[in-house]
Amino acid sequence: MEQTLSEPFQKLLPILKAAGLDKINHISELSGGLSNHNYRISTPTAEYVFRLNADAADSFCSRTQERFYWRHLANAKLAPELLWVSEDERYYLSAFIKSDVIEGDIIEANIENYGQSRKHSLPWQALEGLCSAADFLQGQDSLHHLPLAFEHDPLNDSHPNQAHRLLLTLLLQLRDLPKGPYGISITEQWQEYHRKMLTFMAPSPIEGESSQIGGDWYERATQLLGIQADIQRWTDTLAGCLLQAQFCHRDLNPHNLLLKDKRLYCIDFEYATASHPLCELATVLATHALTPLQQHFLVQQYLVKHPYLTAEAIFAVPAAIEMYWVLACYWALLMAARQTDPSGHGEYIAWFDFFWPQIS
Missing domain, CATH: 3.90.1200.10 (Aminoglycoside phosphotransferase (APH), C-terminal lobe)
Structure with a gap:
């Protein structure tokens, strides 16, 4: 199906072949990264994530160190498996994990809109929000009536979402x-x-x-x-x-x-x-x-x-x-x-x- 791919994706095919993928059904770009470029690769038998590492990011990290911890967490079942690395460390191939939605309402975190909710089942990325130290302290001041510590989770199953439990x-x-x-x-x-x-x-x-x-x-x-x-x-x-x-x-x-x-x-x-x-x-x-x-x-x-x-x-x-x-x-x-x-x-x-x- 190579002829169905756009020109930028066609350029990825030789690299994917070097990674052992020679039958490509579909390639799409994944959003969310601020530096590296990630692509979702579909084959007749599985799906993968193909990553192109940004040159500018190389000065911030050791690729050897990065891969050490990636494999470290994959072995602990806390990360997708890293399957292939190019000789020049420019390209990574990893297992694709299709993320589930989080069930429940997404609550506005800022104090002005606190309590307003959007009733949706949304991907985890929908929980993105900015919180400064001042925002955090203002929010905690609003809870002055609560005990300093909880013996049990005060946010029971009726709470709009359970992100706090998953994150903890x-x-x-x-x-x-x-x-x-x-x-x-x-x-x-x-x-x-x-x-x-x-x-x-x-x-x-x-x-x-x-x-x-x-x-x-x-x-x-x-x-x-x-x-x-x-x-x-x-x-x-x-x-x-x-x-x-x-x-x-x-x-x-x-x-x-x-x-x-x-x-x-x-x-x-x-x-x-x-x-x-x-x-x-x-x-x-x-x-x-x-x-x-x-x-x-x-x-x-x-x-x-x-x-x-x-x-x-x-x-x-x-x-x-x-x-x-x-x-x-x-x-x-x-x-x-x-x-x-x-x-x-x-x-x-x-x-x-x-x-x-x-x-x-």
């Missing part, structure tokens, strides 16, 4: 995995990103001016320079409650989770490593449209008797959310700096502008 199960499963041979602290990650940003800001030795891409990029880099004291305070807070690093996916946003048979699977392991346990919790809180009560439940149940955190860790949750958005801004700016065409540069500048307002 996944968070605890990930926490209990061996952390592997790699690791980076939140402070080290910030310092690494900051050093790279300063490199791009440095004057060109040839032209005597900024080595990177114009005023829009430089203006946003200056914004990050202006909050360094805040970042230092947030990273110090996080370091103060840490006993030991644990395995962290570090990007558990709704687009990197698949729901199948009432359990969640992870995809995209470019940033997976051993790190601060609050990385996982903060990402979930920052990117999922959860009600304040769902957030409260997740925080309490994830932190209760956590083996790698002090009892004061609950007070560091806002700092962890702040650092999630800080690192997202650094990432967007560094990705913009590595783009070779203006449209790609503009796309990542737009992502920076999307992330920046979430920082207090």
Whole structure:
């Protein structure tokens, strides 16, 4: 059926053949990724995900480390199986998991619209929502009448959706995995990103001016320079409650989770490593449209008797959310700096502008 494929998809056929797929029924592009390109491949016998790795993302991750943790989680039945890797590490082929819908209403997480629901059965990605540290604290303040901790789940089966239960199960499963041979602290990650940003800001030795891409990029880099004291305070807070690093996916946003048979699977392991346990919790809180009560439940149940955190860790949750958005801004700016065409540069500048307002 090769003649039915459009020209861009035709170019994938030799690579797919090298991966062992020579009978292709259909190819379609999968949405959701901010850097890499993913395609759904249908053959007469099975379906796969074919991934083209972005060159710009190579500077952020070790492909060897990424594959280590991908296979690590696949063996634990928490990720689809990685089936093939090209010799140049540019292409991956993995098993395709068709994600189920989450049953129930999707509740507006922000305080102004709290209680308003949309009655649908929707894919997990429909739970996407933005939550800043200020939003989180405002939501928790609205629950001042509740006990500090729950002995049992206060969100019974009549609650509009059960995302909090599924997320807690996944968070605890990930926490209990061996952390592997790699690791980076939140402070080290910030310092690494900051050093790279300063490199791009440095004057060109040839032209005597900024080595990177114009005023829009430089203006946003200056914004990050202006909050360094805040970042230092947030990273110090996080370091103060840490006993030991644990395995962290570090990007558990709704687009990197698949729901199948009432359990969640992870995809995209470019940033997976051993790190601060609050990385996982903060990402979930920052990117999922959860009600304040769902957030409260997740925080309490994830932190209760956590083996790698002090009892004061609950007070560091806002700092962890702040650092999630800080690192997202650094990432967007560094990705913009590595783009070779203006449209790609503009796309990542737009992502920076999307992330920046979430920082207090």
